[in-house]
Amino acid sequence: MPDSWPSWQADADRWGCITQVMGIEAGHCTQPHGPTGCTVLIARDGAVAGVDVRGAAPGTRETDLLSPANLVERVHAIALCGGSAWGLDAASGVMQWLDEQRIGLDVGVARVPIVPAAVLFDLLVGDPGIRPGARQGYTACQQAGKTPLTCGSVGAGSGASVGKVFGMPCAMRGGIGSASLTVQGVTVAAVIACNALGDVIHPGTGSVVAGARTSPTGHVLRNTHQALLRGESPVAILQGSNTTIGAVATDAVLSKSQAQRLATVAHDGLARSISPVHTMSDGDTLFALATGKVAQHPGMLTLSAMATEVVARATVRAVWSATAYQDDAGLYLPAVTDVRCGGNRF
Template sequence: MQPGPLNLITDVRGLKVGQAHNAALKSGTTVLTADKPLLSSVHVMGGAPGSRETDLLDPDKSAPGVDAFVLSGGSAFGLDAASGVVQGLRDMGRGFPVHTARVPIVPAAIIFDLINGGDKDWRTSPYPVLGQAALSNLEANFALGSVGAGTGAMSAMLKGGTGSASLVLDSGITVGALMIANPIGSVTTPGERHFWAAPYEIDGEFGGKGVDPSTGLGRDLNSEKITAMLKHANTTIGIVATDAKLNKAQCKRIAIAAHDGIGRACVPAHTPMDGDLIFSTTTGDKDLTNPDFELAMIGHAAALCVTRAIARAVYEASPAPNDLLPTWREKNET
């Protein structure tokens, strides 16, 4: 397995990502969509998720496809970003046909970034506008770090962000991940130099500092984030995608497997205070010749992409006024 040409989720042909953020707000929104509805599912392992339209992604539910996914800052307010995306898709004539109407299907998930040094004293929620703006900025080669939904994200000791990664299997199937890293846990070992994800790094994609040579790691769970915020409010959310032809139950299995990637990149992960959630989706362009084996490999690749995407999110984060936590580069490249 090797990364695709962009090392982004959009290496899955047909996918595009749009992002919008407000620097003063220290928050934003990220949208993933395609030209046709996407067969999709979801799995939640955090104890405090914030989401919209997730029940319809269960294999026993009838919704045939998703028009777009929304990942957003703003906690519960950020779910309004999906309303802006729904309106934008409706204006495009997109949506599930119901008699003479069309209803865009837009699942969404949010992170808590309400206490991160940004100006949150709005009178009208900014998130519907951010959602529409993100939908209007769709592209294949998109930025990482302090952009979109990851603009105001934080991990335990460092700024978080938006990250992505991809892998192309030996069979030619492509798998990618798009993650918003905002965990209560750390993404680096003590000292904030080495990423927990280091064993899975490819070609220095998040700094190339290698594996921490220390032993007995994982027992020091200090969190400057909690100290700065005086709140347990977090979440790592994202999307994994492939071009393999899967059914809804197989998509669910991929979403479950992908959560291993959060556990490898964030310590601890899936806590009662995190809202860890991963959507899974497919363009369905490539048939499986050995379904059980290939499904296992797609799930494995999805987890690897999630791990790398989380580390890339933190590695690519950039400083901004009134930040509560430093970036990885401020700690390691100055």
């Protein structure tokens, strides 16, 4: 394992967090009885933003306005939510909180908070009738701050799962993770809610960290990529029943077109850490935020390399930090710590 990669046991300081980006606050609302939840990123002074949707089954709000061809330049928050399409309602609560703080686009008679959002499908875990709504979005804003964001089975990652190509009974627990890097005085960070159809891969070793198991009760990882190449048939997969969502943020100054490019190249981090990725059953969506709080700019090539790295790290951290799940219906989703000795070497 390269020295630049923290081990899964490493403390949070070695991983970093998206709140280390100047101008970004973050918070969760977790509904443990779902389990589901939402995670919010707040830019009180606004942030230039971009988005790139790669999965074929996305659930999003306010993404069209992020096109460089469209008028609005800055957003004030990003909402990442569980609950499938119902979860988009959490953004309304984020808007309410921002409105109360008088944060938003000044249109003369009011300040309109701009809150793009994306959702993941977590209805197959727990009670599908429990979903994040406006109240949960508001609560996530109340919890937001500059302290390190908790990772694992919380917020938008509460009901996440990974490794579902061969059926939900053989899957594992997903989650939400964050990571950051600072180069030449500029910080780039990511937060990723990983609910992927595919396996999560360690980019440093190529080994499977979490994913499809060989049996519903076992703790041996199947390696989905190799299994598919061997000719093993996937189960019938409900379209849109997966999705990895997240955001990258930097305190560098970016134009709107540069922010969109950063969101685009950040998907390389998902390609390094999830296999298969961007499938017909995933709605993979990444936002990019630039707060412009520092004058330094190492160049887009360096920022792109940083974005790719922190997205990969945050994805791996999401599953490394997750806890096992078991419900009364018999669904068992082990955590990484449960399968390490079952054929997973990293």
